[in-house]
Amino acid sequence: MNLKQPGQKKLKHIPAEKNQSKKDGSGQIQPESDQPESDQPESNQPESDQTVSRTKESQPEQDLIINMTGINKGYLLGTDKIPVLHDVDFQVAKGEFVAILGPSGSGKTTLMNLLGCMDIADSGDYYLEDQAIHQMPEEEMGNIRNRKIGFIFQNYQLIPTYDILQNIIMPLLVRGMTIREAEEHCMPVIRMLGIDNRLRHRPAELSGGQKQRVSIARALVGEPALLLADEPTGALDSSSGSDVLKLFRQLNEMGNTIVMITHDMNVAKAARRIVHIVDGHLKI
Numbered sequence: 001m002n003l004k005q006p007g008q009k010k011l012k013h014i015p016a017e018k019n020q021s022k023k024d025g026s027g028q029i030q031p032e033s034d035q036p037e038s039d040q041p042e043s044n045q046p047e048s049d050q051t052v053s054r055t056k057e058s059q060p061e062q063d064l065i066i067n068m069t070g071i072n073k074g075y076l077l078g079t080d081k082i083p084v085l086h087d088v089d090f091q092v093a094k095g096e097f098v099a100i101l102g103p104s105g106s107g108k109t110t111l112m113n114l115l116g117c118m119d120i121a122d123s124g125d126y127y128l129e130d131q132a133i134h135q136m137p138e139e140e141m142g143n144i145r146n147r148k149i150g151f152i153f154q155n156y157q158l159i160p161t162y163d164i165l166q167n168i169i170m171p172l173l174v175r176g177m178t179i180r181e182a183e184e185h186c187m188p189v190i191r192m193l194g195i196d197n198r199l200r201h202r203p204a205e206l207s208g209g210q211k212q213r214v215s216i217a218r219a220l221v222g223e224p225a226l227l228l229a230d231e232p233t234g235a236l237d238s239s240s241g242s243d244v245l246k247l248f249r250q251l252n253e254m255g256n257t258i259v260m261i262t263h264d265m266n267v268a269k270a271a272r273r274i275v276h277i278v279d280g281h282l283k284i
Helices: 047-057 108-115 138-148 164-175 179-192 208-220 238-253
Strands: 064-077 080-093 097-101 123-128 149-152 226-230 258-262 273-278 281-283
Touching (some): 064 108, 080 108, 080 281, 097 108, 097 238, 108 226, 108 258, 138 149, 149 208, 164 179, 164 208, 179 208
Parallel strands (some): 149 226, 226 258
Antiparallel strands (some): 064 080, 064 123, 273 281
């Protein structure tokens, strides 16, 4: 994870509530604009031209974080094998923010599971940075998930009996850090996300937007190569969802690589590049 790049302006906090005043010098992230998305000036380019421009601009000549070629995946239903993904080729360069857009049943969840090393393809090659996932024994994939990937889930996946700080440090404890080391390590991220005043609360005491910030903090503290977000605004109201998407853009500007899975075009537009998945076929 790259919290700040040399020479880049420090980013500040995105207020969780509307009309909240901005903070200066706090090290917290703030929104790019208080205007809603619909109030932003429209480009004079035709939509198709804008899509091409966005795609070209979002493909820097950098090292690949994700390199999938010829990926196929199916599942057994009784004695029949139902194909889900068909010859998928998918590449993501370091520092990209990519949305995978598709309706229910399109194969996007299966693709997310493969990207997140939670499942194994039937055939094809998958490299995550320099790791050949397709050749990796299943027992090693848990270590890859913990060290290389930060997961952000639609329903947060927070442990209800743990307080917020305990939830955030959990991946670091799995790596072998002591509680004190983990707490010290994660405090810069916690302050950046503006949740340092909620650390001793339990998840049930937080709003949906605050829970998602906790989920994002938990994903970031391990400094992963990839942030993988599954329908990250699906459980949020429109205001909180907009704040989370602004936060993703800010994190991407700080150098984080993000792949976001969604069925909603309005959510996908927050990314710098959109790929479509339809009936198990990826369309770049």
